[in-house]
Amino acid sequence: MAETEILSSPGARLVDVVRRFFEGDVFYSFRRSPVVIVAFAVTVIFFLGAFLAPWLAPHNTFDAATLNLLDAFKPPAWKADGDRSFPIGTDDQGRDVLSTIMYGMRVSLLVGFCSVALALAIGVTLGLLSGYIGGALDALIMRVADVQLSFPAILVALLIDGLARSFLPRSMHEELAIYVLVLAIGASNWVQFARTMRGSVMVEKGREYVQAARVIGIHPAMIMVRHVLPNVTGPVLVIATLALAVAILTEATLSFLGVGVPPTQPSLGTLIRIGNNFLFSGEWWMTIFPGAALVLLVLAVNLLGDWLRDALNPKLR
Template identity: 60%
Template structure:
């Protein structure tokens, strides 16, 4: 009797994939992944890891304000990275601030991907007037600086919804960042769809009478997502920096939920008086997150490029 050969599971295929092999062979990607994972874990489990709760105003003591880091003169082991002008622990504020920055950045990228991929598929597959209209909209959006568009939308949103809840304020901020972010996904997916729609498997689906929207969703979409993953990875860092910029300008997240940009803005007021730690450590946290995500995006772009294999 012949032995029955079982097909490898998804996990086994992943362990033997070229992508994982490329990751193991790249020390930069491994270090970047470790740093990004550490930042994400600290952000997700801020309530369990942080030594203090910087959002609990009742626990703040003004007598602890402006304490330097523990290794500096006048520092305390109770506050490892020092405190700000309200007595908040900087280390704890970093964990909570990173959670908000990551939430806003990831949400904005997901919204941009959903809108951009949908419009790019429609433009590339349907063509004609639909393609021309969507591409002209993209051209108009690209003519405006993304930060100015986000600043305008978020500023108008705060002016219109003065007494809005935190959830609505976060929604306006995410929409403002995603408003210009979808354009790159739409143009990328459109270019890939123009290539895929003329291939034999698409023509065969048309011949047997498959609905064109089903063809886009079931056949074309899985084959154009590779560049989208690479672009989304890199755009996460851009979205986080955009959120930090808006918060630094005072039109970002609500004051009751400080992000890394808010912490940098608060620390900037004390920078020239000698309390450098209030703004330096949030800035370093922002740089670490953005740099690690960008390095992962660069590695993923090279790993998925068949010309570099």
């Protein structure tokens, strides 16, 4: 039948989805808000700078061969004794601060994204089960969540990190530090996803399209994944964005406290900690620039999250 032929082309479907996005309300509210456009631009620049660091950074700070201790403590280029090839100065080991920030942001973002992904996976699964199945399972999951919430995230992270340190040999711990961090931060963040999911799922579950699927006899797992899940992604997406900012900060805090990633592959938090030692001896650039990068990144991500929350909320539209 010629009339139904159009349905089959995946290319046409993609074009259609893109067109619907640009004509949609979310894109409209994006275009209307300069603050959000700036925040988006800052985020994109930081992300690109971080992920393309090996190609974009002026120096490879992890290559010991290129390091020269004579370059240590160079101030930013515009200072009297600055060096053109180190635009914002060098640290105590002669590493270019701009390059360390770019590489450091890589680590920060990696930990941030992975831990949010982990929290998302745990939280969405448990929230979906809790909300859809209900009953004793729901009660159990929610009590576990309550207990989890009564521990501050940093404390949980410190605990997991401490356990990892005492049970793993030192060399292995350095290697696994990032995974430990991801696990620690991810495990302490799943509750908000689970709670949000549970609430949204309970609303959707009562709607008639879910009942229609049940009348057909669709398997509950299929209903959860194919019917309920696509309709509850909005609020979870918003929380994920805000959680990303929190995860980056938590990582920075842990690294600043010295329990995060090892100094051999520093994150923004590690850089701030190292620079902090020299703050009062006049080498302010070593801590101020990584600090500013962290603040800007978190601020931009938070602004995007706030905007997304408003844009996806039909009541505020």
